[in-house]
Amino acid sequence: MTNGWITEDISDVAGKRVVITGGNSGIGFEAARALAAKGAEVIFAVRNIARGEAAAAKIMSECPDASVNLMQLDLSDQASIRKFAGEFSGRFSSLDILINNAGIMMPPLSKTRDGFEAQFGSNHLGHFALTGLLLDLLKNTPGSRVVTISSLAAHKARIDFDNLDGSRGYKRYKFYGQSKLANMMFGKELQIRLERSGLDVKSIVCHPGVTHTNLASRNSGREMNSLFRMISRAITQPTAMGALPTLYAATEPSLQGGEYIGPEGKKKRKGYPRKDPVIERIYDAETAARLWSLSEELTGVVYNFK
Numbered sequence: 001m002t003n004g005w006i007t008e009d010i011s012d013v014a015g016k017r018v019v020i021t022g023g024n025s026g027i028g029f030e031a032a033r034a035l036a037a038k039g040a041e042v043i044f045a046v047r048n049i050a051r052g053e054a055a056a057a058k059i060m061s062e063c064p065d066a067s068v069n070l071m072q073l074d075l076s077d078q079a080s081i082r083k084f085a086g087e088f089s090g091r092f093s094s095l096d097i098l099i100n101n102a103g104i105m106m107p108p109l110s111k112t113r114d115g116f117e118a119q120f121g122s123n124h125l126g127h128f129a130l131t132g133l134l135l136d137l138l139k140n141t142p143g144s145r146v147v148t149i150s151s152l153a154a155h156k157a158r159i160d161f162d163n164l165d166g167s168r169g170y171k172r173y174k175f176y177g178q179s180k181l182a183n184m185m186f187g188k189e190l191q192i193r194l195e196r197s198g199l200d201v202k203s204i205v206c207h208p209g210v211t212h213t214n215l216a217s218r219n220s221g222r223e224m225n226s227l228f229r230m231i232s233r234a235i236t237q238p239t240a241m242g243a244l245p246t247l248y249a250a251t252e253p254s255l256q257g258g259e260y261i262g263p264e265g266k267k268k269r270k271g272y273p274r275k276d277p278v279i280e281r282i283y284d285a286e287t288a289a290r291l292w293s294l295s296e297e298l299t300g301v302v303y304n305f306k
Contacts, residue, residue, distance in 0.1 A: 005272050007034045010251045014039030017095055021045045021073060022102025024055035027208050030243035033059050036066040045073040045084060075102055075126025076112040078299060085133035095137040097250050100127040100148040106172035117166045119175050124182035125299055132301040138201045146203045147249045148187035151180035152268060159287060182291060188279060189288040191258035197305035202257035204249040209263035209270050211242025237270040248273040
């Protein structure tokens with residue numbers, strides 16, 4: 001079905017407006033680079049403007065005609081998310097593709113500015129709030145999409161509603177998996193609610209398999225040490241390959257919404273993008289509804305599907 005799908009197969013995105021969170025590095029950067037090269041208007045929503053500028057400059061050096069803009073966004077700070085959404089809505093009247101890409105992975109127990117456990121607060125609640133605040137623009141843009149990045153770590157995770165803040169014990173990988181399962185549940189539940197409301201917006205979830213990125217720096221902002229970097233490169237696929245599920249989810253015309261896209265290879269770790277039916281087994285309507293209600297309560301962002 002999708003065997004061999006590469007960036008050259010991206011459908012026409014010329015002139016489409018794309019917001020990508022955390023696009024200054026890793027699979028986010030590769031996705032931004034590919035979309036910009038195809039003529040999309042890419043807006044980097046980044047916490048660190050200097051790193052965002054460096055990423056934008058690299059893309060512009062490769063493709064001088066590219067349209068790349070920067071806006072500051074800290075997904076660990078609900079006030080920053082509201083500021084970004086307000087400024088974006090003031091500048092732009094449409095949004096074709098929102099890519100919820102940014103994430104932190106396995107830091108020591110820490111809290112966001114709003115008191116949420118850092119991984120759940122940034123990876124899930126940050127993107128939940130951002131998407132809700134930009135929903136009006138998405139609704140006003142025919143054929144728009146929301147792409148949310150999950151992870152293989154979500155496949156065996158569970159959401160512990162009685163210990164979301166880590167106060168009853170904290171294990172880094174467990175809480176990372178929980179946040180990425182929340183991403184998956186959110187993306188699927190969003191599609192269901194969009195369909196129920198008859199809106200022309202698609203929500204698609206994806207994961208990059210096992211890809212070489214700097215995510216495992218554990219939110220320090222530093223590069224991995226040389227030994228870890230060498231090991232990582234030996235067992236992972238290149239970042240450009242890891243970005244293909246994101247790009248497929250964002251652009252493939254045949255997708256209807258609600259799909260889960262990941263690598264086709266052994267144990268879903270590497271390879272070209274394809275639809276993965278595992279989401280139908282993992283998704284649980286009761287858990288997703290509970291997560292949705294709690295997310296609205298915690299962020300104060302209530303979705304308007306009218």
